[in-house]
Amino acid sequence: MKGTILVTGGAGYIGSHTVVQLLASGHSVVVLDNYCNSSPVALERVARIVADETGTPARLTTVEGDIRDRATLDRLFAAHRIDGVVHFAGLKAVGESVAQPLAYYENNVAGTVTLCQAMQAAEVFRLVFSSSATVYGEDAPVPYLETLPRGRTSNPYGSSKSMVEQVLTDLCVADSRWSVALLRYFNPIGAHPSGLIGEDPQGIPNNLMPFIAQVAIGRRTELSIFGDDYDTPDGTCQRDYLHVVDLAIGHLRALDALTFPGVRAYNLGTGNACSVLEMVAAFEKACGRPVPYRFAPRRAGDLAAFWADPSKAAEELNWRAERSLEEMMVDTWRWQSTNPDGYCS
Numbered sequence: 538m539k540g541t542i543l544v545t546g547g548a549g550y551i552g553s554h555t556v557v558q559l560l561a562s563g564h565s566v567v568v569l570d571n572y573c574n575s576s577p578v579a580l581e582r583v584a585r586i587v588a589d590e591t592g593t594p595a596r597l598t599t600v601e602g603d604i605r606d607r608a609t610l611d612r613l614f615a616a617h618r619i620d621g622v623v624h625f626a627g628l629k630a631v632g633e634s635v636a637q638p639l640a641y642y643e644n645n646v647a648g649t650v651t652l653c654q655a656m657q658a659a660e661v662f663r664l665v666f667s668s669s670a671t672v673y674g675e676d677a678p679v680p681y682l683e684t685l686p687r688g689r690t691s692n693p694y695g696s697s698k699s700m701v702e703q704v705l706t707d708l709c710v711a712d713s714r715w716s717v718a719l720l721r722y723f724n725p726i727g728a729h730p731s732g733l734i735g736e737d738p739q740g741i742p743n744n745l746m747p748f749i750a751q752v753a754i755g756r757r758t759e760l761s762i763f764g765d766d767y768d769t770p771d772g773t774c775q776r777d778y779l780h781v782v783d784l785a786i787g788h789l790r791a792l793d794a795l796t797f798p799g800v801r802a803y804n805l806g807t808g809n810a811c812s813v814l815e816m817v818a819a820f821e822k823a824c825g826r827p828v829p830y831r832f833a834p835r836r837a838g839d840l841a842a843f844w845a846d847p848s849k850a851a852e853e854l855n856w857r858a859e860r861s862l863e864e865m866m867v868d869t870w871r872w873q874s875t876n877p878d879g880y881c882s
């Protein structure tokens with residue numbers, strides 16, 4: 538079914554890629570974003586990509602505002618007949634969440650509660666939520682499977698995702714009109730193949746892929762690899778990296794599947810694990826430049842290795858990550874090299 542989808546946080550990294558897919562597949566989209574970690578330029582580029590791909594203007598409306606602001610939400614739901622919500626808006630820096638837990642619980646947990654209250658008042662009950670593999674906690678066996686219980690999280694960011702999952706689960710128990718997909722992302726990287734949109738972190742990147750890309754372009758001198766003595770084949774941590782375009786497509790599939798009553802969780806990952814050293818080597822190959830690195834002490838809270846069992850998403854959503862590690866690297870490099878300073882370039 539094609540309809541009008543509200544995308545909160547739609548100007549951000551994953552949101553912008555998802556808005557492209559929604560528009561290109563025939564949905565109308567309303568983006569609500571306060572731009573606290575993104576640029577409106579991203580949405581101008583989204584509209585350009587879609588117009589180029591489809592030959593028709595993108596049916597995209599943008600609203601600058603905050604999910605914590607109930608009046609803004611009520612106005613938005615009154616002005617647009619929303620069929621479903623894809624909810625990305627939130628804060629996502631793990632280290633910052635340790636220093637500012639209240640900001641994380643306010644934005645991520647209270648913000649989601651306010652959004653759901655506004656949805657309920659507007660009688661919109663279909664929701665896709667950006668969750669994270671971090672909800673499996675520190676002690677879960679790999680690969681992670683949705684049948685595992687949520688575990689002990691090691692930082693307020695992770696706890697906020699786990700709490701929102703619980704809020705949405707309780708909501709679905711209370712009211713069978715709700716249909717909610719909890720999408721547990723593994724490690725999204727890469728960029729749209731046009732090179733027009735990509736990840737644009739403010740300040741020093743926390744995450745591996747943008748850090749590697751900024752070293753390759755010369756914005757930073759070297760990568761610090763956090764730990765070389767993990768119990769993994771080469772001693773560096775392993776993660777399940779997936780292409781952000783595959784992840785974006787996963788949201789389309791989840792929206793299509795929202796005919797069930799209640800809540801369902803889905804892992805969105807490739808099922809493969811890749812080490813930090815393998816990531817560096819793959820990026821060097823894609824960009825044709827060396828990525829200098831040194832080994833540094835382990836980073837607090839890092840797990841040695843985790844990856845997805847993605848079979849539930851394959852069976853129930855008909856979704857699989859299809860893009861290769863090479864494509865993830867080539868697309869990241871295209872974005873980084875044509876936009877060396879991100880959206881400020």
Ligand code: NAD
Nearest residue numbers: 546549550551570571572573574575603604626627667669
């Ligand atoms: P991002 O920071 O690029 O995007 C989040 C967007 O939400 C930004 O545009 C930001 O301006 C907006 N926003 C934040 N708080 C808001 C508020 N209160 N009201 C309105 N807009 C607000 O992050 P991303 O990487 O695109 O992540 C999107 C979602 O996916 C987040 O919820 C994040 O926690 C989750 N997630 C991300 C990853 C990852 O590795 N990137 C992994 C797992 C889960």
Ligand code: WQD
Nearest residue numbers: 629631669671743744745746748761762763774776813839
């Ligand atoms: C990957 C690997 C680092 C930077 C985090 C959040 C998770 C999810 C995605 C989002 C690790 C190593 C990194 C660097 C390095 N959240 N590394 N040098 O930690 O798996 O997941 O982002 O919203 O909840 O925890 O991803 O990209 O930070 O790190 O050696 O400069 O790269 O130690 O092994 P992570 P990451």
